[in-house]
Amino acid sequence: MITDTNTFLEHLHTQRAHYRYKLPSRPDAGRFIDQLMRLLFPVTQDCKSVSQHVEETYRSLHEQLTKLLCPLENNLPETPEAITERFFERLPSIYDSLLLDAHAIADNDPAAVGIEEVVAVYPGFYAICVYRFAHELLQYNVPLLPRMLTEYAHGQTGIDIHPGAQIGPSFFIDHGTGVVIGETTVIGNNVKIYQGVTLGATHVAKSMAQKKRHPTIEDNVVIYANATILGGYTTVGHDSVIGGNVWLTSSVEAHSLVFHQHQTDVRLKSLESIEPINFVI
Structure with missing residues (x-):
């Protein structure tokens, strides 16, 4: 029995060396998404966690995205830092697109009482947001992480949108x-x-x-x-x-x-x- 266990553990150790990718942390990916949502749409926060330090949060999100990209560095076309800069340069345009999505939901759903309700609690809007973040990263040929982000939203909402x-x-x-x-x-x-x-x-x-x-x-x-x-x-x-x-x-x-x-x-x-x-x- 000990020999079998040792063989099994040796197999697992050897197997790790053959993985093509090293994955970023899934919990960290989820935290990045939720903090990015709070930065763009403060109404998604609970009252106790509202941050008045926008610049500090913005810098923190830079660091978090770079950290998420670092395990994938050998499979990236650019450095993690360069991709992070490109993503945040595009963030204002992504934000404008998300506002259009939010207004589309508020204007077409008779049950919606306003744009704040859509942004704060609608699962469809949340899933669209995460898709647009992930799709942007996919444009930079980032592997795995875009899908990790949309699967996080899938788990939160039951909505499965492929980042591609x-x-x-x-x-x-x-x-x-x-x-x-x-x-x-x-x-x-x-x-x-x-x-x-x-x-x-x-x-x-x-x-x-x-x-x-x-x-x-x-x-x-x-x-x-x-x-x-x-x-x-x-x-x-x-x-x-x-x-x-x-x-x-x-x-x-x-x-x-x-x-x-x-x-x-x-x-x-x-x-x-x-x-x-x-x-x-």
């Missing part, structure tokens, strides 16, 4: 639980998505890794709850509405209305011999 997806401004996710947006998805401007929507692939073969596997959603499209849209060649034309529970694997033209046809059979227990009445809705 391309999503235009004024993006609206309502409720959000169960939303899945795949890596090669392209989403235009002013798109609205409800809970349970999947923008996925029709094939999961590894040979498809470098190909477009996920759909394109053009501007001003609304996709209602639990709709599934699959395939890299599938395009939903602009200003279309995709109804709830639709399963779509082929393109639809602009201004289309696609809905699931539901059939109900009503049987009268006391008159079993009577043919059922069919209603098509």
